[in-house]
Amino acid sequence: MKVLVIEDDNFLVNAYRVKFGNMGYDTRIALDGNEALKVLEEWEPEIVILDLVMPNMDGYEFLEKMRAIEKYRDTPVLISSNLGQPEDIERATKLGANSYVIKGNLSLSDLVKKIEELIPKN
Amino acid sequence: MVNVILMLTSSILLFIGSLYVLSYVKTSVEAQRKTDFEKLVDRHVEKIKEEVGVTVSYLYGLRGKISTSQINDSEWINYIKASGLEKRYPNHLSLAYVERVNKGDLGLYIQKLKQETRSVLYGDYAVFPATDNQDVYPIKYLHTFDKDVSTLLGYDIGSSEGLSEAMLSTSIVGVETISPLLDFSKVFTGNSKTGYAIILPVYNNPEVLDLTPDERRKFLTAFVGAFIKPESLFLGVGSKSTPELAFRVSDGDVEVYKYQSELRTEDLSVVREVELLGKKYSVQFCSVKNYALPGFIGNLPKATIFGLLTLNAFWYITILGLIFARNRSQRMTKDATEDLRKFKQAVDGVSDLVIITDNLGVIIYANDAIVNTTGYSRKEIIGKKPSLWGRQMSREFYENFWKIIKTDKQPFVGELKNIRKNGEIYEVELRVWPILDDKGEVLFYVGIEHDITKTKAVERTKSEFISLASHQLRTPLSAAKWFGKMLMDGEAGELTKTQKEYLRKVNESNEREIQLVNSLLSVSRIESGKIKIEPKETDVRNLIGSVISDIEVNLQKSSRKIKFVAEKELPLMLIDPDLIRHVLVNLLTNSVRYTKENGKIDVEAKVTNGEFVVKIADDGIGVPQEEQKRLFEKFFRATNALKKETDGSGLGLYLAKTIIESSGGKIWFKSKENHGTTFWFSLPLK
Numbered sequence: 001m002k003v004l005v006i007e008d009d010n011f012l013v014n015a016y017r018v019k020f021g022n023m024g025y026d027t028r029i030a031l032d033g034n035e036a037l038k039v040l041e042e043w044e045p046e047i048v049i050l051d052l053v054m055p056n057m058d059g060y061e062f063l064e065k066m067r068a069i070e071k072y073r074d075t076p077v078l079i080s081s082n083l084g085q086p087e088d089i090e091r092a093t094k095l096g097a098n099s100y101v102i103k104g105n106l107s108l109s110d111l112v113k114k115i116e117e118l119i120p121k122n
Numbered sequence: 123m124v125n126v127i128l129m130l131t132s133s134i135l136l137f138i139g140s141l142y143v144l145s146y147v148k149t150s151v152e153a154q155r156k157t158d159f160e161k162l163v164d165r166h167v168e169k170i171k172e173e174v175g176v177t178v179s180y181l182y183g184l185r186g187k188i189s190t191s192q193i194n195d196s197e198w199i200n201y202i203k204a205s206g207l208e209k210r211y212p213n214h215l216s217l218a219y220v221e222r223v224n225k226g227d228l229g230l231y232i233q234k235l236k237q238e239t240r241s242v243l244y245g246d247y248a249v250f251p252a253t254d255n256q257d258v259y260p261i262k263y264l265h266t267f268d269k270d271v272s273t274l275l276g277y278d279i280g281s282s283e284g285l286s287e288a289m290l291s292t293s294i295v296g297v298e299t300i301s302p303l304l305d306f307s308k309v310f311t312g313n314s315k316t317g318y319a320i321i322l323p324v325y326n327n328p329e330v331l332d333l334t335p336d337e338r339r340k341f342l343t344a345f346v347g348a349f350i351k352p353e354s355l356f357l358g359v360g361s362k363s364t365p366e367l368a369f370r371v372s373d374g375d376v377e378v379y380k381y382q383s384e385l386r387t388e389d390l391s392v393v394r395e396v397e398l399l400g401k402k403y404s405v406q407f408c409s410v411k412n413y414a415l416p417g418f419i420g421n422l423p424k425a426t427i428f429g430l431l432t433l434n435a436f437w438y439i440t441i442l443g444l445i446f447a448r449n450r451s452q453r454m455t456k457d458a459t460e461d462l463r464k465f466k467q468a469v470d471g472v473s474d475l476v477i478i479t480d481n482l483g484v485i486i487y488a489n490d491a492i493v494n495t496t497g498y499s500r501k502e503i504i505g506k507k508p509s510l511w512g513r514q515m516s517r518e519f520y521e522n523f524w525k526i527i528k529t530d531k532q533p534f535v536g537e538l539k540n541i542r543k544n545g546e547i548y549e550v551e552l553r554v555w556p557i558l559d560d561k562g563e564v565l566f567y568v569g570i571e572h573d574i575t576k577t578k579a580v581e582r583t584k585s586e587f588i589s590l591a592s593h594q595l596r597t598p599l600s601a602a603k604w605f606g607k608m609l610m611d612g613e614a615g616e617l618t619k620t621q622k623e624y625l626r627k628v629n630e631s632n633e634r635e636i637q638l639v640n641s642l643l644s645v646s647r648i649e650s651g652k653i654k655i656e657p658k659e660t661d662v663r664n665l666i667g668s669v670i671s672d673i674e675v676n677l678q679k680s681s682r683k684i685k686f687v688a689e690k691e692l693p694l695m696l697i698d699p700d701l702i703r704h705v706l707v708n709l710l711t712n713s714v715r716y717t718k719e720n721g722k723i724d725v726e727a728k729v730t731n732g733e734f735v736v737k738i739a740d741d742g743i744g745v746p747q748e749e750q751k752r753l754f755e756k757f758f759r760a761t762n763a764l765k766k767e768t769d770g771s772g773l774g775l776y777l778a779k780t781i782i783e784s785s786g787g788k789i790w791f792k793s794k795e796n797h798g799t800t801f802w803f804s805l806p807l808k
């Protein structure tokens with residue numbers, strides 16, 4: 001599975017790498033929205049794990065731009081953020097997020113379950 | 123002031139006018155009354171004369187009868203009866219026929235009379251000449267109303283001074299004459315009757331009136347006369363018809379008759395000289411008591427007084443009413459002006475922006491805050507519309523705004539952005555309401571803008587802080603959590619039992635930190651008013667069951683038991699399931715945490731009195747009595763709870779209470795230290 005993780009926090013990036021590596025996912029990491037858009041130009045993920053609070057280009061802006069790209073209009077996006085106010089969730093959902101998790105409230109195993117809900121195995 | 127003068131002047135004029143009218147009416151009516159009275163007197167005098175005339179004409183008739191044929195006493199009586207005189211004037215007249223008899227022929231006369239007459243009255247007929255005159259004048263026939271004088275038959279009237287005077291006079295002039303007042307007491311001792319005699323001479327020559335008085339006397343054979351009492355003479359037969367008059371009749375110096383003198387008043391009085399048969403009497407006529415004009419005119423003065431009093435009273439009441447109303451309105455105006463001044467001073471200085479516009483939205487008042495906030499001077503503002511500093515919202519917003527206040531005539535409340543003269547945008551909470559007249563038409567609009575720019579900025583800062591805090595605090599905890607879990611799950615190789623034990627403690631500690639951060643974030647959200655209730659139809663039995671299951675996972679090694687009893691038919695509730703879950707978790711966690719080993723926790727859910735009520739009871743350490751009232755305070759932890767568990771933020775119950783109350787429900791508890799605590803919360807069914 002091709003997973004694009006967009007996350008600026010090194011510790012979490014590390015955790016994603018380990019867990020997704022263990023899961024056997026083909027994982028690419030981008031540290032902010034700008035970088036992620038560049039990745040999208042050359043590499044087409046099956047799912048995007050998106051943080052919201054990031055330097056340069058935050059998750060909302062990235063999501064908006066990604067959804068504007070024809071081929072990424074329907075690519076599942078799982079927001080994984082520590083923002084958790086209803087208005088954050090609402091905003092992300094409006095911009096086209098498919099699911100939303102608060103990092104502090106679940107483990108990576110739980111997160112993997114969410115990914116698998118979004119991308120059912122054939 | 124002018125009005126007062128006008129009122130006073132008009133009142134005085136009305137009063138004077140009323141007096142004038144009253145006096146005029148009184149004078150007029152008095153004059154009318156006097157005229158009326160005099161007419162009444164005139165009529166009475168006429169009547170007296172008329173009746174004297176009747177008497178005289180009767181005497182003429184009698185004389186005619188006697189002149190043409192010799193009559194005896196029977197014929198005399200019959201004639202009088204036939205004339206109807208007695209019927210017309212009963213007891214008023216005495217009539218007599220007196221013959222002129224030469225003293226020498228007197229015996230023959232009596233003898234002849236006795237032969238002619240049949241009445242027993244003539245049995246003792248005698249004549250006693252009482253003068254030295256050649257002729258005597260004995261009464262031959264008599265019709266009398268008064269038995270006392272019936273003995274006058276044969277009386278020589280020449281012996282009466284008054285009568286002889288009248289006889290002389292009438293025989294000279296040849297026509298009817300009235301005697302002076304006769305006093306019969308001089309004839310009959312003890313008889314006090316007085317009266318008058320009307321005498322007419324009888325001649326034996328029809329042309330006697332063409333002769334000189336002396337020649338005429340030669341032909342004088344008799345007299346016919348009527349004796350009449352003063353009352354009959356002056357009262358008239360229709361006396362009953364003049365009850366309004368009282369009068370006194372004087373014959374020369376002698377008062378001969380008075381009528382109703384006990385009723386007389388000097389109110390109206392007139393003295394008339396009444397001439398009867400050439401003789402003058404002075405009659406003083408007076409009105410009797412309560413002499414008044416008949417009908418409306420008689421009551422006119424009273425009616426006028428009443429009318430004028432009413433008019434005056436009405437006028438003065440009106441004037442007083444006007445003065446009172448005027449004073450009241452002046453006082454009210456003064457009060458209102460004073461109130462308005464105070465109000466204006468108060469409003470001028472308030473920090474909120476206050477404007478009043480006319481019904482077209484043109485500003486007629488703006489307070490200082492408007493000037494300070496918008497940057498426009500009052501001169502620039504008055505006469506303009508508030509769009510001067512508006513125009514920052516969508517067209518739909520303003521259309522809706524005008525619909526509410528102009529079409530619906532309802533107050534508008536909303537937040538909007540405005541622009542200062544220097545181009546700076548500011549945010550306000552705006553309230554506008556129409557002031558309507560009696561017919562419900564808009565007179566004014568009153569607008570109050572509360573500048574919420576700073577509040578909004580603070581809100582934004584708070585919101586940003588919460589976001590930041592969420593992110594910054596949770597991120598490192600998330601990393602620890604994720605790595606900890608992976609370690610635990612053996613993703614970095616198998617751990618020893620001890621390593622696992624230590625790692626579990628690390629994870630637990632990290633988890634507590636996460637929960638604390640979550641609670642703090644919830645509190646911040648509540649306090650910034652950002653907590654939103656998002657109700658969904660919820661199966662509460664499932665909700666409670668799932669919370670209990672989650673908690674029971676952690677109870678596996680404990681001997682504590684949770685028992686859940688719910689009514690079979692629990693309705694679907696319209697609640698925010700995430701928030702109510704939060705409450706249930708908090709309450710149940712507390713119960714588990716503060717109950718003893720082997721303790722039990724009872725959960726009940728049911729509907730009572732139109733409310734959904736959840737009860738969570740434990741038999742744990744309870745809350746000390748003196749600390750119970752502080753239980754829902756933020757960060758408060760009971761002393762016995764602190765001893766048992768150092769862990770705990772003191773935020774759980776505070777959050778639970780806030781959530782329940784925000785959802786329209788109530789939360790309460792009963793507790794006894796060392797015996798347990800029971801919490802209830804209720805939620806409205808709809």
